[in-house]
Amino acid sequence: MVSAGQHNGTSTENCQICHGQLEYFNLGRELSCFRCGIKETANIVCPNGHYICDKCHGEGLFDTVKDYVLKSKSINPLEIAEYLMNLDNVPMLGCENAWIAAAALMSALKNEGTAKVTDELIVEVLNRTKKQAIGGYCGLTGVCGIVPAIGACFSVILGASCSKDRETAIVMSVAGRIIGTIAKETGPCCCKNFLRKSLDESVKMVKEHLCISLTIAREDNVCKYVDRHPHGCRKEKCSYYKNT
Ligand SMILES: [Zn+2]
Ligand SMILES: [Zn+2]
Known part of the structure; x- marks a missing residue:
């Protein structure tokens, strides 16, 4: 059983920047978009910390x-x-x-x-x-x-x-x-x-x-x-x- 707040695993989807495997979090974190720099709470990031906001995606x-x-x-x-x-x-x-x-x-x-x-x-x-x-x-x-x-x-x-x-x-x-x-x-x-x-x-x-x-x-x-x-x-x- 998965408890609330736990790390939600990885996927085989790749980061648009480094092609690393994206990770999904059950609890959002504040991340900065790699492209435009906007800071927002998000749930998907790659192991190298690359986050792309929806606008830039x-x-x-x-x-x-x-x-x-x-x-x-x-x-x-x-x-x-x-x-x-x-x-x-x-x-x-x-x-x-x-x-x-x-x-x-x-x-x-x-x-x-x-x-x-x-x-x-x-x-x-x-x-x-x-x-x-x-x-x-x-x-x-x-x-x-x-x-x-x-x-x-x-x-x-x-x-x-x-x-x-x-x-x-x-x-x-x-x-x-x-x-x-x-x-x-x-x-x-x-x-x-x-x-x-x-x-x-x-x-x-x-x-x-x-x-x-x-x-x-x-x-x-x-x-x-x-x-x-x-x-x-x-x-x-x-x-x-x-x-x-
Ligand atoms: Zn990456
Ligand atoms: Zn952006």
């Missing part, structure tokens, strides 16, 4: 994701997401994958037309997602960054806020369904699986709550990131794994 990529989805013409969110996941600078794990989830869903909705999604609203969703999608917190608090990502899409489209009633209830129930979907896919967490499953579920919820039909994910979607997973791919437990 996704540096440059935010604009890449944004620029691509503003130009895309697809109404298939998974197709948009697969293109972005395949870019060289998208990490295997990390909340850059949550930005992709939000961006892909909003872009597909804009291209479908009914929801009257503008470029400005897509940027709004991305900015909201960035505030709550924080790398590693899927395990640390139970909230994967894809949850606020999809929640932000519905919130912006429905105009939800604290003062609203039904709109906010729908956004919360959408967030609940996303976390429920992802919880069935853990062991270890995989941002690629979470992103694909969440978009599948989102397309269903878009139909239910907004009466909009987006193109459904491809049935033959085979994951090509099996060897890149630092904690080890779930293989047969994952529906995107094909043993070729």
